Amino acid sequence: MGLDKIGIAKRIAQELQDGWYVNLGIGIPTLVANYVPEGMSVEFQSENGVLGMGPFPFEGEEDADLINAGKQTITAKAGASFFDSATSFAMIRGQHVQLTVLGAMEVSQNGDIANWKIPGRMVKGMGGAMDLVASAQNIIVAMMHSNKIGESKLLKTCTLPLTGVGCVKKIVTELAVLEIKNGAFHLVERAPGVSVEEIIQKTEGTLIVPEIVPEMVLA
Amino acid sequence: MNKTVKNVAQALEGIESGMTIMLGGFGLCGIPENAIKQLVKMGVNNLTCISNNAGVDDYGLGLLLQGRQIKKMISSYVGENDTFERQMLSGELEVDLIPQGSLAERCRAAGAGIPAFFTPAGYGTEVAEGKEIRVFNGKPHLLETALYADFAIVKAWKGDAAGNLVFKGTAMNFNPMMAMAGKITIAEVEEIVPLGTLDPNQIHTPGIFVQRIFQGEVFEKRIEQRTVRKRN
Numbered sequence: 001m002g003l004d005k006i007g008i009a010k011r012i013a014q015e016l017q018d019g020w021y022v023n024l025g026i027g028i029p030t031l032v033a034n035y036v037p038e039g040m041s042v043e044f045q046s047e048n049g050v051l052g053m054g055p056f057p058f059e060g061e062e063d064a065d066l067i068n069a070g071k072q073t074i075t076a077k078a079g080a081s082f083f084d085s086a087t088s089f090a091m092i093r094g095q096h097v098q099l100t101v102l103g104a105m106e107v108s109q110n111g112d113i114a115n116w117k118i119p120g121r122m123v124k125g126m127g128g129a130m131d132l133v134a135s136a137q138n139i140i141v142a143m144m145h146s147n148k149i150g151e152s153k154l155l156k157t158c159t160l161p162l163t164g165v166g167c168v169k170k171i172v173t174e175l176a177v178l179e180i181k182n183g184a185f186h187l188v189e190r191a192p193g194v195s196v197e198e199i200i201q202k203t204e205g206t207l208i209v210p211e212i213v214p215e216m217v218l219a
Numbered sequence: 220m221n222k223t224v225k226n227v228a229q230a231l232e233g234i235e236s237g238m239t240i241m242l243g244g245f246g247l248c249g250i251p252e253n254a255i256k257q258l259v260k261m262g263v264n265n266l267t268c269i270s271n272n273a274g275v276d277d278y279g280l281g282l283l284l285q286g287r288q289i290k291k292m293i294s295s296y297v298g299e300n301d302t303f304e305r306q307m308l309s310g311e312l313e314v315d316l317i318p319q320g321s322l323a324e325r326c327r328a329a330g331a332g333i334p335a336f337f338t339p340a341g342y343g344t345e346v347a348e349g350k351e352i353r354v355f356n357g358k359p360h361l362l363e364t365a366l367y368a369d370f371a372i373v374k375a376w377k378g379d380a381a382g383n384l385v386f387k388g389t390a391m392n393f394n395p396m397m398a399m400a401g402k403i404t405i406a407e408v409e410e411i412v413p414l415g416t417l418d419p420n421q422i423h424t425p426g427i428f429v430q431r432i433f434q435g436e437v438f439e440k441r442i443e444q445r446t447v448r449k450r451n
Binding site for chain 1: 245247320394
């Protein structure tokens with residue numbers, strides 16, 4: 001039960017604000033670009049060096065010199081710009097980018113995030129994630145509530161090597177929207193048809209549940 | 220000043236086993252593909268390579284990994300290469316994974332005469348282990364040092380005999396930083412244009428950072444993830 005990936009992306013898109021520059025990570029976060037509310041002007045930054053990222057190119061118009069951070073072929077919108085990696089991370093560290101959306105393997109109740117390494121098994125590297133989470137003012141984590149073997153990804157403390165400490169403020173999963181405040185997860189909304197009990201049961205960390213938990217409204 | 224060399228072989232003269240080499244590119248985008256093939260041909264080994272990624276198994280830096288020419292990689296993300304992962308997990312290949320923004324800035328710093336700088340990236344993680352921590356504006360930062368290289372090999376779209384470079388799209392990425400950081404910087408370009416053709420207002424990398432420039436023979440420019448949409 002709960003949302004699919006598109007549902008998660010749609011819910012995150014509701015967090016966008018007019019005039020924001022936004023960095024989207026690989027996977028579910030990339031889908032957020034498809035659901036920008038009508039009439040809203042949001043520019044997407046990709047850390048490999050483009051601002052004003054457009055949709056995927058039409059077949060036959062792919063350009064090897066124009067990709068996003070996920071190495072996918074993209075297009076550039078009118079008004080886009082290209083720049084080098086140092087300038088790109090100046091935008092990120094210098095807090096010129098208003099929102100970062102990224103995936104995670106684990107998030108802890110004090111806002112720590114782990115998403116880059118499983119010791120002895122997966123050694124892909126952190127890419128730009130550490131720079132992004134260390135600096136962004138708004139970080140939304142888009143992820144599934146549990147991992148593939150059914151263990152909660154919302155923990156008291158992360159067990160995997162960290163990407164950043166005390167930085168995550170909001171999480172959107174297939175079951176719920178949660179905020180991190182004062183060292184605990186706070187349940188904000190539940191996905192359509194999902195019970196509060198299920199969210200409690202699937203959250204290992206401390207979860208504060210208000211008396212009324214509204215259901216998400218998705219277009 | 221004429222920095223043009225005849226071909227890739229001349230451009231890479233002086234590169235020896237055991238050296239530290241920077242290579243531009245993000246994924247397979249903007250990599251000096253002709254120079255990489257030449258490094259394979261030269262058979263130099265025990266290299267320390269500084270590059271954001273490690274190519275894929277049969278293209279880019281993956282070719283150097285296949286021939287076990289690399290002793291150590293300094294990168295931020297190496298996810299698309301099974302050879303890499305195997306050599307790293309078996310301990311055959313030494314790997315230093317560093318945050319992407321820190322990698323870019325460490326190259327830039329080397330070229331800009333800044334030996335070290337503080338950054339918030341990696342604080343509280345294993346990246347910060349053994350590094351000096353200082354608090355600025357209430358926030359902890361760690362000290363990162365400049366990254367130098369014996370040779371930097373970059374790839375540009377167009378260049379001229381003065382070494383001026385213009386990049387295209389997101390193929391710019393790490394190339395300008397690395398051009399600044401190399402003791403000797405080699406620029407592989409798709410086209411060498413006559414002096415005066417490039418508009419001085421539009422130069423990305425001024426020629427002072429480039430020692431040798433050559434026009435690559437063949438550009439495959441492989442695409443890693445071909446994503447398209449259908450026409451309606």
